[in-house]
Amino acid sequence: MDGEIGDFLRSRRARIRPEEVGLPSHGRRRVPGLRREEVAQLAGVSVDYYIRLEQGRGPGGVSDAVLDAVARVLRLDETEHAYLLTVARPQRKGTARPSRPRIRLGVQLLLDGMERTPAFVLGRRMDVLAWNALGDAVNGFSALAPAERNIPRQVFLDAAAGDFYPDWAAVAAQAVANLRIDAGRHPDDPLMAALVGELSVKSTDFRRLWADHEVKECAYGTKRIRHPVAGLLTLPYETLTVPTDPDQTIVAYTPEPGSETAERLALLGSWATTARTVK
Numbered sequence: 473m474d475g476e477i478g479d480f481l482r483s484r485r486a487r488i489r490p491e492e493v494g495l496p497s498h499g500r501r502r503v504p505g506l507r508r509e510e511v512a513q514l515a516g517v518s519v520d521y522y523i524r525l526e527q528g529r530g531p532g533g534v535s536d537a538v539l540d541a542v543a544r545v546l547r548l549d550e551t552e553h554a555y556l557l558t559v560a561r562p563q564r565k566g567t568a569r570p571s572r573p574r575i576r577l578g579v580q581l582l583l584d585g586m587e588r589t590p591a592f593v594l595g596r597r598m599d600v601l602a603w604n605a606l607g608d609a610v611n612g613f614s615a616l617a618p619a620e621r622n623i624p625r626q627v628f629l630d631a632a633a634g635d636f637y638p639d640w641a642a643v644a645a646q647a648v649a650n651l652r653i654d655a656g657r658h659p660d661d662p663l664m665a666a667l668v669g670e671l672s673v674k675s676t677d678f679r680r681l682w683a684d685h686e687v688k689e690c691a692y693g694t695k696r697i698r699h700p701v702a703g704l705l706t707l708p709y710e711t712l713t714v715p716t717d718p719d720q721t722i723v724a725y726t727p728e729p730g731s732e733t734a735e736r737l738a739l740l741g742s743w744a745t746t747a748r749t750v751k
Contacts, residue, residue, distance in 0.1 A: 477559045478526045483685040484546040515541040534560055555687040559656045575602040591724040597664050598623040609744035624651050628675040638696045648681040649688035702740040705733045
């Protein structure tokens with residue numbers, strides 16, 4: 473992913489108007505936003521240095537001070553700034569096929585103990601690694617083949633995703649923004665390259681969003697799901713990183729007790745238990 477930093481910086485230059493940073497805006501511009509030489513000037517580095525940085529040919533020891541200055545000029549938020557630091561100095565690893573991630577027994581027991589809370593674990597590439605009974609009742613993970621238990625693949629390739637997520641556009645944008653952060657942290661991951669390639673070929677929506685180079689982590693928020701049994705669920709969620717594995721994240725839906733969604737989840741849990749008993 474040597475072109476990752478260049479694509480990212482170019483996309484961020486394009487969204488800033490010269491007058492926003494005190495530069496004259498007269499004259500014709502071939503591309504929108506700031507020119508490379510203008511970013512270099514404002515960041516206090518040579519034009520050649522910035523061009524090499526944007527082309528992925530910058531020195532491996534590029535300093536925090538330079539990257540901080542570029543981030544300031546391009547008005548990067550905290551997540552974008554952290555992403556720039558990551559892709560500017562990627563930690564290259566071997567290209568061996570990654571081993572299948574393991575969920576510690578304690579993590580699974582924690583999920584199972586959250587009987588009234590739908591919860592699941594996401595790993596690299598937003599693969600779904602584990603879940604509890606109510607999390608499965610909401611999302612239907614166990615009904616999927618292992619290779620299909622992946623959030624971006626479900627969002628962009630499942631024909632029912634538009635009905636399942638009433639706010640599909642927002643869910644899709646967030647999935648891509650999260651996926652790009654993971655891609656920046658693991659630039660040599662062949663499974664990530666394969667996933668991005670597959671989604672780019674099969675989904676024009678994914679291809680468009682991926683080209684935007686948005687990066688955004690979402691530690692909490694609210695997601696709406698239209699469940700085929702429980703109806704419309706409004707699900708606040710929290711995410712927690714597993715301390716022993718920073719690539720694994722527990723996602724828990726936390727509707728307010730007594731709310732309509734909480735009552736519907738209770739009924740869904742009862743329904744799911746009955747369905748398992750019948751089988």
